[in-house]
Amino acid sequence: MAAGSTFGKNFRVTTFGESHGAALGCVIDGCPAGLYLSEDDLIPYMKRRRPGQSEFTTKRNEDDEPEILSGVFDGRTTGTPIAIMIRNRDQHSKDYSEIASYYRPGHADYTFDEKFGFRDYRGGGRSSGRETAARVAAGAVAAKLLAESGIRVRAYTRSIGPFEISGYDAEESNDLYMPDHEAYMKASEYLRELMEKRDSAGGVIECIVSGVPAGIGDPVFDKLSACLAYAVMSIGAVKGFEIGDGFESAKRTGLENNDAFINENGHVKKKTNHAGGILGGISDGSDIVFRCAVKPTASIAAAQHTVNKAGDNIEIGIKGRHDPVIVPRAVVVVEAMAAITIADAILSDSCDRLEALRGR
Amino acid sequence: MAAGSTFGKNFRVTTFGESHGAALGCVIDGCPAGLYLSEDDLIPYMKRRRPGQSEFTTKRNEDDEPEILSGVFDGRTTGTPIAIMIRNRDQHSKDYSEIASYYRPGHADYTFDEKFGFRDYRGGGRSSGRETAARVAAGAVAAKLLAESGIRVRAYTRSIGPFEISGYDAEESNDLYMPDHEAYMKASEYLRELMEKRDSAGGVIECIVSGVPAGIGDPVFDKLSACLAYAVMSIGAVKGFEIGDGFESAKRTGLENNDAFINENGHVKKKTNHAGGILGGISDGSDIVFRCAVKPTASIAAAQHTVNKAGDNIEIGIKGRHDPVIVPRAVVVVEAMAAITIADAILSDSCDRLEALRGR
Amino acid sequence: MAAGSTFGKNFRVTTFGESHGAALGCVIDGCPAGLYLSEDDLIPYMKRRRPGQSEFTTKRNEDDEPEILSGVFDGRTTGTPIAIMIRNRDQHSKDYSEIASYYRPGHADYTFDEKFGFRDYRGGGRSSGRETAARVAAGAVAAKLLAESGIRVRAYTRSIGPFEISGYDAEESNDLYMPDHEAYMKASEYLRELMEKRDSAGGVIECIVSGVPAGIGDPVFDKLSACLAYAVMSIGAVKGFEIGDGFESAKRTGLENNDAFINENGHVKKKTNHAGGILGGISDGSDIVFRCAVKPTASIAAAQHTVNKAGDNIEIGIKGRHDPVIVPRAVVVVEAMAAITIADAILSDSCDRLEALRGR
């Protein structure tokens, strides 16, 4: 839809910017006053999505230096909009005339032309993965805000191609953000083979949000699960979303799938968490667990058939170095969108009960 | 979030109503003037989600008679809000004191209490499946609007439990809305067995939207795929969503997954449709294809463990007759949410180009 | 704009209904759970805008009986949408074919046709003053909510035609809601004269909101004063709005207009209240005071020139009995819109500070 670059109701994030324009960034409106914030809080997040850090990402140097333009004074947020800008470097260095002339399969070139009649074709323009840099900056702010309430958002690579982790090894640290050494080794080998073939891979990212109190979310359209789906599906290349046991639960019976409640030391808990932490759209106090499917990188060097703007059927091989898999870099983007969504839900849930109003 | 009962930006649907309140319904704001509309357009849709029509749905009689309260004059919409009301019949006939005292597994009883401190426990209140009656009424209006542009939305049962259709048989008509006779027979048998065990099943619904022109949707947060995910995941019991090949595409390579463009009689087409009709968040002119996972009915008569409001660990069996599977009745709800989403996207996309503005 | 029948962000009111349709009403989304509410809370508000109660209002009987359709259980709000419906009685009793054929001066007949190409002409359709019945019902809920925080909204007639109150006499009670007996007597006489001439009068309504704590509102677009202006200017026939000293302050000097701050028993107070209780868009703890200008009733029986749909220049006299002044009946509508606006602002202001978030 038109005017679709704003996300959220009470913690609102508006992003702007194209891959090769002057800059990209975001405006965060609704962040409470008093949060300690500086560029140093953003940089670790920015680095995680930056290319050039492993054999499986492009060597292109995106030295993303975020600058906070507003909304922070004396080191703390003021409650007014926080604008963050990231300059694009060397954006005029390349010849994009070829890319302008045809429609890359799996990309938004054709659909942009149909929608706008005109597009910034340099590096994918607004539909470039670079757009997510702005989301990550905003997500870093949301994550810091959530940490004040003891909420932690953590995503990782669950699978690449056919290789899936068999458990979560907190000690394992690798450039695919895959917390299982054996799966990591297999996935790495798989990726090297695809790179040889000038082909690419997809995968699945899993995210766990812990510390969300019970009672967050809304029962109808703005179910917390629906908002997370919207947030995560809005990331380029994401083709599927599931909460809790997701598509697996569709194969189960009610007895197998229902999570029994139990009294644990005076607290209502669930024996299992097939639901993924959300019941009827509202958080139930368990970990919120979801996954998303990321398609294989559309930009591949192998030969593909397509159409150029003149209408000729042609064969192309996309030049340049592209990520053979974007899953590892998308992990932090998923975290960012989850953090923004949860922050918005929490800020929106302040007046569910009359007592809250009276207390002011 | 608070105030989360409105969906859409330019074709806006607000719903209201609880399972056993006086009435439920919706207000549709933004429907263009001039559309022929009467209750007769709504009734076929309402009937499809009504219970009591097969051995696999509750016998409870919900004789849903929608009444259009506003927005229609001389048989046509006037461009002002269309309010539709559906009275709840016999809503005081039952004793709900037991259900009020404990938390049903898989239901929103506990989370409502945590959020609002208080709930209408009769028949699930706002979190009841009855809430979807209002969505279906609104969806019928959206579907009629889309038909004016040649757009058709069609959903069906893809699988129930482990039984999946192997193709789409347009001739097949059955009470599970499952377009494959063999799968239907197996699923029926499976459901009968579960009913014996006082257990329940889930399944997968597939939806195809045909006739959407290329260029609808937005490149960033309001990707058409993200909006569809939000819409469909907001239906109670839906735990997963995927567009095109979804989670399958995460296992493929780029070469396998990319859809080649081809010139067909002067039109840009795709050879395949792994993408499910949306590229970069914008429709590409192919059929839009998505699926969602529906969990097994949470209300089962078999014994389950839970906690009552006093904090005691208890064992319950949920009384009354409940649907052993809600998938068949949810098919039309999925259609409704898809129609609303596409209508909103199309009405929002009118001014992507300057020429459109000049032409007024 | 399209889809413009919803007001507010966190206390959201959507209205529907035409003068002579089946019903009109509203859906209130975002009202906290736990508020005691029944139709009895609405009726006193509804009565104040009802015609037929004085010599200066139409004798037409609008026996507005609001019915709460949802969102209330066991006498208290549940936090889910509150739908309220008011049936239109005898809406088919009159012949509107004449009114359908021409454009009444001062009315929206022509502009509706230009916008929608088609309109419900019976009694003005959606642009009828009857539309405000739905606002008043919603306003009654907002007012009850505000009362829980000690906030009171009170409007009255400040002037009718050239006759203005010279003070506020709380003892004075009359059918023009004009709290000054002498002004009331003069205004009554003035109205009787206009009725003889088949002409009509306008006037000014003043509203005072007391008890709003300092700190409510937003510094930029959503200034509390701007939101009040939007709310009140959205009432049909309102042509002007001013906060505090309004247009008078434009003639003053800074020294005359600034309100000095003073410490009163440890509290920051203002010596005067030229600002009308809002500084920089945010409430300052003083009474919020605003006024609005209501134009004279457009429907008059005296002869007027206009154009019919065939394009002929014609002379008309609008038949039927019409209010010679709508100001007294609009008083409660102004109160309603102010209450809705303040309720929305208060519910939206819950997380200005980080401490509020931590406290959850």
Place this chain on the structure above:
Amino acid sequence: MAAGSTFGKNFRVTTFGESHGAALGCVIDGCPAGLYLSEDDLIPYMKRRRPGQSEFTTKRNEDDEPEILSGVFDGRTTGTPIAIMIRNRDQHSKDYSEIASYYRPGHADYTFDEKFGFRDYRGGGRSSGRETAARVAAGAVAAKLLAESGIRVRAYTRSIGPFEISGYDAEESNDLYMPDHEAYMKASEYLRELMEKRDSAGGVIECIVSGVPAGIGDPVFDKLSACLAYAVMSIGAVKGFEIGDGFESAKRTGLENNDAFINENGHVKKKTNHAGGILGGISDGSDIVFRCAVKPTASIAAAQHTVNKAGDNIEIGIKGRHDPVIVPRAVVVVEAMAAITIADAILSDSCDRLEALRGR
């Protein structure tokens, strides 16, 4: 309310920035693709609100150089968000410790502290008049867009203190933007006297929007007049708004105030324009005419009483050079807000009728 820095639904403007932060600016989301746009289109607008150009504005040099960061490619808009940034120069040059310690009368110092518990006190922070620079940049884009449809927005000073123009002299050009030479001379003399007394003046700005076709706006909450009121009342220091004859019309009779329709060469026109171009919230094809009241500059050097943060009653004189009247500089801000509002209304009104949808 929280998150209140976004204006509009389909032409959405989000602003950010404080008086002495790193930068301020805006993001415009929803501008159609294909509009020729560069910084050169913004600069003439920016210059009109810039100080330092007459004896009646501060000498402070705000050399506002807008930079378009995104949304424009090859000189034309792409349909994606247009971000515009304006760096603040020399923002650390002054000592603001004194201003931090007390509450300036007529300013938002106290209300910001009550709302956020903390504020950027340098130069007024977010509540500074500098915030309007971002609005003017966005307004310049909206104005250029409207010009494509033949719509022109034009504001001017109607009065300063007690001195009002008696007509509109298009030839007159002066630094008070007051189109009547005699009134200008008197207002100038009046301002010089106030400057001697270290006092300030207010005034009234009038705005005329010509070329808006009939049929734009919405009948209920989003009346075009209500949206204009919201837009203009959101400008700092504006205390009143009126459309057409506004408060004057409240004193008239229906016969005097109604605008008769007349057939002029086959077009429906009005003989008079008391309504100010809007009937029932929808444009009627006449010029849209409105006025707003601007209070006298709150920052004055003359002695005033106030309270400091320690709670002491003190006397202050605000140092530094301040505008003795902000009306002339606010003229372009009023134009900007009007242009943004009309652009939003036009983009939102594209699907009032079914035919429009079919035509796509």
